[in-house]
Amino acid sequence: MLGYVYKFKIKNVFLLVLVVSGALYFVQFLFLSEVRHPVIVWWTPFMGDHERMITCSKYTCLLSKDRTHVNNKNLQAFLFYGSLFKYEDTPIPKSRIWAVFHEESPRNVALFLYQRTYDVFDITATFSRYSDFPLTLQYLENLTMITDNRYLVSLYEKNRLLDSIAPVLYVQSDCDTPVERDAYIAELMKHIQVDSFGACLNNKHFPKGIADVNSMDLYNDKLLHFIAKYKFVLAFENAICDDYITEKLWRPLVVGSVPVYLGSPSVEDWLPNPSSAILAKNFATPEELANYIHKINANDTLYETFLEHKSGKVENNFLKSTLRKGRFGVDSDQDDLIPAFECFVCQQIHEGVTKRGSKSVYDCIEPKEGNSWEYFWQSGDCQSRALVDSVVNNKSERVSC
Numbered sequence: 001m002l003g004y005v006y007k008f009k010i011k012n013v014f015l016l017v018l019v020v021s022g023a024l025y026f027v028q029f030l031f032l033s034e035v036r037h038p039v040i041v042w043w044t045p046f047m048g049d050h051e052r053m054i055t056c057s058k059y060t061c062l063l064s065k066d067r068t069h070v071n072n073k074n075l076q077a078f079l080f081y082g083s084l085f086k087y088e089d090t091p092i093p094k095s096r097i098w099a100v101f102h103e104e105s106p107r108n109v110a111l112f113l114y115q116r117t118y119d120v121f122d123i124t125a126t127f128s129r130y131s132d133f134p135l136t137l138q139y140l141e142n143l144t145m146i147t148d149n150r151y152l153v154s155l156y157e158k159n160r161l162l163d164s165i166a167p168v169l170y171v172q173s174d175c176d177t178p179v180e181r182d183a184y185i186a187e188l189m190k191h192i193q194v195d196s197f198g199a200c201l202n203n204k205h206f207p208k209g210i211a212d213v214n215s216m217d218l219y220n221d222k223l224l225h226f227i228a229k230y231k232f233v234l235a236f237e238n239a240i241c242d243d244y245i246t247e248k249l250w251r252p253l254v255v256g257s258v259p260v261y262l263g264s265p266s267v268e269d270w271l272p273n274p275s276s277a278i279l280a281k282n283f284a285t286p287e288e289l290a291n292y293i294h295k296i297n298a299n300d301t302l303y304e305t306f307l308e309h310k311s312g313k314v315e316n317n318f319l320k321s322t323l324r325k326g327r328f329g330v331d332s333d334q335d336d337l338i339p340a341f342e343c344f345v346c347q348q349i350h351e352g353v354t355k356r357g358s359k360s361v362y363d364c365i366e367p368k369e370g371n372s373w374e375y376f377w378q379s380g381d382c383q384s385r386a387l388v389d390s391v392v393n394n395k396s397e398r399v400s401c
């Protein structure tokens, strides 16, 4: 009997504790919920609202552009947009997670030409597959774009068009590059006919309706129909870096032309099929490359082997599985890359950031000696060293580069 009362009391106490703590939790939920969310601050000025809650599957974070949060005890991370990053303007001492989103060509921001710059950050989002949040397929939304035939011009029609247009197309307005692509293409043009519509090596004027297409509108419908008439399209990146692949490669694949590609040395990992592109790196000289293009141009059977993706065949399982993760190959249910990145950081905060691997996320070739970009590389070197020094030694006064 006594034992029973005793048990009963214990049970009651237990219930009481449960009810009280439940009520306390509820009160806290009502009044303090805002406070408990991790705060993430965009340090570089950036698009979007000044401040808002973001919900990322099961996690919530407060995302803000307000630097006064530096004193907020819930502040967990700073986000930096690579193209606007200034080495002399950082929240030193570094006491929070730093995450950088740098989707552009490395040659656009000098200090990002050096791996040591990326090593300062806890989370990186770059074009490299080895970054924490890889943006390698940022110009390819889904696989359907590659297999779709909506822009495809029949080979019969393309051959017929050779009476009035060149077999090869070049459209580029960024002519002074560290990789000196125009010098290569100028040599190529001595051995094969190329229609060049951009500012670089120009020899033709765009037809009406194409000239005024916004250059940021990369997959413009009219532009794609225009490109599709060409059998080959020169796709030379402005920098040669592992995994730096842009619309220059994807556009010809989308429309059903054959890309003649110079850029990422590991581009084969991303091609739909081994023979989806002609790779300039496999030819000793521009003349040899031109001879190969002539050969394919003259043989319809051979030419068709480059367009297998247009009959739905995509052998590359790595490409397929990456694109299955989500739009642009990014593992997220967000509809764009920036919100997806913000959510990635929010999730990392909730789950505990694991310091990224030692794999280099930057592997680009340097400009040739005497190239006008050498100075740019040097200033990047100085900036990147100054950044590392200020972070490691907790220095807020900055060297000027």
Ligand SMILES: *[C@@H]1O[C@H](CO)[C@@H](O)[C@H](O)[C@H]1NC(C)=O
Residues within 6 Å of the ligand: 141, 142, 144, 145
């Ligand atoms: C693939 O991306 C294209 C280009 O934005 C879009 O029009 C199309 O609806 C997408 N298709 C699928 C199946 O998601």
Ligand SMILES: *[C@@H]1O[C@H](CO)[C@@H](O)[C@H](O)[C@H]1NC(C)=O
Residues within 6 Å of the ligand: 299, 300, 301, 302
């Ligand atoms: C065209 O290419 C095919 C496939 O490589 C080859 O079998 C054929 O002999 C070639 N034809 C000529 C005329 O060279």
Ligand SMILES: *[C@@H]1O[C@H](CO)[C@@H](O)[C@H](O)[C@H]1NC(C)=O
Residues within 6 Å of the ligand: 093, 394
């Ligand atoms: C960094 O330097 C500042 C200003 O000199 C100092 O207040 C702070 O305690 C230092 N922090 C660390 C982590 O050394």
